[in-house]
Amino acid sequence: MNSKEHILINGGRRRLRARKAALDAQFKFTPENTAKIKEINAALLRKSHEIFDKALSAKHVLETALKNGKSPFVLDGEYEILGEISIESDREELTDIILRQPPYSISLCAADTPDRVSILMEEDNWDIEIFKPLSKYSIHICHAMHHFFCDGFFALPDTALISACDIQISLTIQS
Secondary structure, three states: OOHHHHHHHHHHHHHHHHHHHHHHHHOOOOHHHHHHHHHHHHHHHHHHHHHHHHHHHHHHHHHHHHHOOOOOOEEEEEEEEOOOOOOHHHHHHHHHHHHHOOOEEEEEEOOOOOOHHHHOOOOOOOOOHHHHHHHHHOOOOOHHHHHHHHHOOOOHHHHHHOOHHHEEEEEEEEO
16 A cells, blocks of 8 residues: 555544544434434344354364364355435435445354354443443443444444345355
C-alpha cells in the first residue's frame, strides 16, 4: 500500500468514526429505538450461534479426516452486515461502512474443545459504552452487537436501517 492509499483509507475511517460519534451523541433510547436494538441484537446472537454450529459441524467432519491422516486445520467463521440499505440518502455512507467494517469472526482449531459460551463471549453482558443506558432494562447485549456498534463503524441510528436478513455468514477452512 502506498502512502496515498494509506491516507485515503485512514481518512475514510476517520470520517466514519466522526459520523458514528455525532449520530450516537444524538441518539435517544426511545421505546421504538430500544426495540430495534433488541431486534438486531437478537438477530446477531442467532447468527453467532448459527456460525458456531456450522463451524462445530465442520470441525467434526474434519476431525474424521484427521484420523485418516489429513493435516491439522483451523476453521474461521465470520459474518458481516450486508444487504440493501432501505433509505436512499443513507445508502452511500452505509455502503462505505459495510465495505470498511471488519466482520465478526470466531475460530476453532483442530485441538480446541469448543465451549460455546467462551467462544461467543456470552459470559458477559456487553451493555457498556454506548449501550450503557440499556443496563436498566436488563437487556443482554451480545459481543457481536458490541463489535459492530461500539468497536465498529455502525452508529446506533443505523439499527433502524438494518434487518436480520442483512447479516450474512461464511465459513472458511485453513489447513
